[in-house]
Amino acid sequence: MKKVIKHYTESIHYDIEQTAKVIKLVAAQLFNKLNFDVVPEEYSALDVISCHSGICQRDLAKLIFKDRANTGRILNSLEAKGLITRFVATKNNRLVRKMAITEAGYKKLNQINVRFEKSLFENREDLFSEEDVENLQVGLKKFRTSLERLLELKI
Amino acid sequence: MKKVIKHYTESIHYDIEQTAKVIKLVAAQLFNKLNFDVVPEEYSALDVISCHSGICQRDLAKLIFKDRANTGRILNSLEAKGLITRFVATKNNRLVRKMAITEAGYKKLNQINVRFEKSLFENREDLFSEEDVENLQVGLKKFRTSLERLLELKI
DNA sequence: AAAAATATGTTGCATTTACAACAATATTAT
DNA sequence: ATAATATTGTTGTAAATGCAACATATTTTT
Numbered sequence: 001m002k003k004v005i006k007h008y009t010e011s012i013h014y015d016i017e018q019t020a021k022v023i024k025l026v027a028a029q030l031f032n033k034l035n036f037d038v039v040p041e042e043y044s045a046l047d048v049i050s051c052h053s054g055i056c057q058r059d060l061a062k063l064i065f066k067d068r069a070n071t072g073r074i075l076n077s078l079e080a081k082g083l084i085t086r087f088v089a090t091k092n093n094r095l096v097r098k099m100a101i102t103e104a105g106y107k108k109l110n111q112i113n114v115r116f117e118k119s120l121f122e123n124r125e126d127l128f129s130e131e132d133v134e135n136l137q138v139g140l141k142k143f144r145t146s147l148e149r150l151l152e153l154k155i
Numbered sequence: 156m157k158k159v160i161k162h163y164t165e166s167i168h169y170d171i172e173q174t175a176k177v178i179k180l181v182a183a184q185l186f187n188k189l190n191f192d193v194v195p196e197e198y199s200a201l202d203v204i205s206c207h208s209g210i211c212q213r214d215l216a217k218l219i220f221k222d223r224a225n226t227g228r229i230l231n232s233l234e235a236k237g238l239i240t241r242f243v244a245t246k247n248n249r250l251v252r253k254m255a256i257t258e259a260g261y262k263k264l265n266q267i268n269v270r271f272e273k274s275l276f277e278n279r280e281d282l283f284s285e286e287d288v289e290n291l292q293v294g295l296k297k298f299r300t301s302l303e304r305l306l307e308l309k310i
Numbered sequence: 311a312a313a314a315a316t317a318t319g320t321t322g323c324a325t326t327t328a329c330a331a332c333a334a335t336a337t338t339a340t
Numbered sequence: 341a342t343a344a345t346a347t348t349g350t351t352g353t354a355a356a357t358g359c360a361a362c363a364t365a366t367t368t369t370t
Binding site: 006007008009012013014015016017018019020021022023024025026027029030043044047048050051065113117127128132133135136137139140141142143144146147148150151152 | 174
Binding site for chain 2: 355356357358359364365366367
């Protein structure tokens with residue numbers, strides 16, 4: 001029986017990381033070229049906030065897989081640009097900083113979404129059917145969920 | 156007809172990025188805990204080099220989606236640890252720095268692979284069949300290839 | 311032949327990141 | 341009640357990253 005040598009570069013982990021790198025690079029270049037005045041991670045966080053109005057910083061950090069420090073820094077930037085508001089509130093009898101997207105924030109999201117709607121949700125050069133994409137997303141979520149159990153989140 | 160509001164967080168791009176974040180975080184924690192003396196990106200680059208003996212720096216940079224500067228830095232580190240050797244050679248009548256993995260490099264790869272073989276290539280808690288994983292990988296590669304055409308690689 | 315463009319690698323720098331340490335407050339244990 | 345622990349946010353810092361600029365050398369254009 002021949003020994004089959006396995007390489008990390010043949011694993012699904014590698015494929016996911018490589019694909020994410022390309023997404024990140026393309027996004028950075030496009031955001032820069034189109035002068036959106038936010039970086040991709042700010043856009044992404046803003047979209048999460050728009051889906052979770054009133055969320056506090058730590059809970060947001062858990063959703064976007066960043067630590068509290070960097071989550072706070074992104075929020076400083078979004079707030080300085082007027083795209084979110086932050087306010088002190090209580091959660092489990094503790095003072096926390098909650099946030100919500102502003103009108104300007106919605107406009108910014110829209111501006112970017114309109115520009116990318118086609119590439120994000122349709123017309124993938126007819127390479128993928130709706131079902132293909134759905135299957136990919138389901139598989140990725142399952143994969144991610146199973147990995148998360150190994151993750152020691154110090155958040 | 157109701158307007159369906161689309162969010163970036165519902166896109167496949169987001170799923171890929173989130174999953175890659177978890178992979179990266181888990182890998183960093185494990186590599187750190189197990190004292191492998193290389194960081195995950197070094198391990199990954201080393202595996203690529205082991206599959207492309209004699210590759211030059213720029214060609215490696217293209218494969219791992221890093222710029223020449225950081226590719227060189229990773230190679231400095233791998234070389235300092237004795238895991239690769241670099242040598243000057245010619246390619247298209249130009250002087251370039253080519254590289255190859257060393258015996259110590261193979262040992263390092265093996266040490267890490269043995270430790271992770273199970274989590275990398277089997278026993279995913281029976282969540283995924285061989286076919287499921289294969290389908291995911293094929294889909295990701297197709298997705299990545301179609302995105303790469305948008306990428307302006309300044310490498 | 312001279313000038314411009316390309317290829318390859320390196321250095322410098324600003325940005326992003328994860329972690330450690332800290333401050334402030336609330337909960338739990340002793 | 342007091343001490344220990346947990347929650348939330350901020351500041352500091354070292355490592356990783358992408359880009360611009362540079363140095364060399366070769367190819368292409370004029």
